[in-house]
Amino acid sequence: MSPERQADVIVLGAGIVGVSVALHLQERGRSVLLVDRGEPGAETSHGNAGLIERSSVIPYAFPRDLPTLAAFASNRSIAVRYRLGALLRMAPWLARYWWNSAPDRLDRSGRAILPLIERCIDEHQRWAKAAGTEALMRGEGWIELYRNHRSLQRAAEAAKELAAHGLAYDLLDEATLRTREPGLLPGAVAGAVHWRDPVTVSDPGAVTRAYATLFTERGGRLLRADADSLQHDDAGWRLSVDAEEWRAPEAVVALGPWSNDLCKRLGYRFPLSFKRGYHMHYAVAEGAVPQHPLCDVQAGFVLSRMERGIRLTTGIELAGRDEPSDSWQLDQAERVARRLMPLGPRLDAEPWRGARPCLPDMLPIIGRAPRHRSLWFAFGHAHHGFTLGPVTGRLLADAMTNQPTFCDLGPFAADRF
Template sequence: MTTAERADTMVLGAGIVGVSIALHLQERGRTVVLVERGEPGGETSHGNAGLIERSSVVPYAFPRDLPTLAALASNRSVAVRYSPATLLRMAPWLARYWWNSAPARLDRLGRAILPLIERSIAEHQRWTQAAGTQALMREGGWIDLYRRKGTLEQALRSAKALACHGLAYDVLGPVELAAREPGLVQGAAEGAIHWRDPVTVSDPGGVTRAYAALFVARGGRLLRGDALSAQQDGDGWRIEAGGRDWRTREAVLALGPWSKEFYERLGYRFPLGFKRGYHMHYEIAPESVPRHPICDAQAGFVLTQMQRGVRLTTGIELADRDAPSDPWQLDQAEQVARRRMPVGRRLDAEPWRGARPCLPDMLPVIGRAPQHPTLWFAFGHAHHGFTLGPVTGRVLAEAMIGETTFCDLRPFSAERFSHGYHANA
């Protein structure tokens, strides 16, 4: 009988969250195996706009004003697209999302996640030199475009309301915007807000792979295997991966949108929903390359320079995680984008599609599994997985080691969902 390999912890999932947890545990003296079926950062961590979003101190709330709701209900909005059948199935989830987006509740939720947002850049930067990702990181923030004066004024009022957070931003009229982004088509917007605090990257999947390579260089084990096949083994956990049988004392579930299959097998029921998104890369003349990521606030897409070309990332598609792709949203966003910037031909054979794992209170689940003391959760980061991966790794590692966590983890506890566990499942 083959003797099992042993380690302290297995981390299931090598996206930005899982890789970051593995690195932080390793830095605290734990032996860690990181399990992934493909390349690190090859799924959701690959397909985003590459924003380390320090300025997003308010969670992405459900719209509550009637004009916006009416526009979304038409299902012709470029920013939000939905499958009618999925919308019916998601109705209870959307109702909870809407309820949590009321101003007082949103303020409470924003204060809960603020410590993570505030440290998001610093926790990425702790590995930049060692991982060799300096050339992929760009300072200078990103720019929100507004096509109408009314929406620009409304956005400016919202920005001023964030003064207590000390965020740096510039309000740009058409002349200032043209000077800052000369590649934009003349008259592309009424104005813009340039958020200067965020850091952006030109290859988010590449950054994740570099962090994973750093973990391996420091002695960690990156194993190819099906993370969903991990099983309880007495008080610990076991998995066959990398051609060997492994046993660990603890496990961390960091499988992003695939976490659902694992926790449901153990009897947990969380209201995890999916906001899908697409991206495509485009050719562009050197003189027209965007100097900063540019978001069309109304259409919900981002244009940003990546190593492969200019990437267009779409807004939100409410659909089942694995439902067939629908080209409508990307096609419409591309038409709008061509009126903003002279992007050329498509560079990818097919659009990339991913699913952001979201909970209706806009907070991730981070912490110990209530009914399994040796299992830890880290999923549900919604729009901010790449932003919050390293800082999630830090706070979860602190909790697992028994250190004092730098922020209160109770708002992220799985136990906030009172009906989250069914013993007979």
């Protein structure tokens, strides 16, 4: 018989969300086993644009204006690309996404997620100080680029509508923009909106790994294991880890885009779909480096200064989570990016690819499982997994330890589907 080990909670998934849940539970006195099949932060937590997006107070909605829909339908948009087979499979999910993007329902989702957005930087900074990652963080915000004056004017009007949220931003004409981003090529854009509240990081994967190291330095156990071996019985949860069997009264599913694989086996079916994305690193050319993350709004990509070089992160690809990569979107984005700023050669042998786990109401699932009182969920953060990881950890840990929560968990409940 294999040796049996005991913990208070098994946390499945060592991305930014799972690591943050483990840290917060540990801080509240729980003994935690954190498991992943690979290294911490090696998947979606690694491949993003490095934004802690305090200014995203409106969820990423399904477009409802005909010109944008027509552009996306052509499948020639760099911002949104789709595989036809995947689009047909996703049709029911996309219909629900479109329905939830109506103004009144979008406003409801925005109000639900706002308490997490408002606390996202504070929660990250708390762990960053303890984990020693403050040097990887910059508090200078990010910049949205607009190629013509009409789109810039629309962006200015949209920014004004967010006045009630007290966000700090600057409207930049081309000349002012070039003082903040001297590496931009002349005439590339008409102007920009500089959102000053967000914090950016130069290596999101390293930040996640440092948080995981903090967890182990404080006595937590981080082991490699297959979440699919999780079993439930009258005593709680058990998981096979190498030659040992671990037991815990409670378990947390924080497996990002793989969460549904386990949930289906446990009898849950959630409408989780995927917005895939790619990134590539480039060498610095002619001394031109983004001083802030730069988002080309029309093409949907972001250029960020990272430890490895300049990272280009693409927009959305609607495809199955595990379908083979398609370089078209990245190749097209690179061509546009080279007209914005000089880029050196590619530094990666192959583009990185990941899948953002998305739910049709644009809200994650955070809270207790409906049919297993000892099972908890924390996944489905879409574009904001890295942003909301630490604050999600706080919210879930408070709920699990019967502490007052800073917001209502109702909008994130699993049984809403």
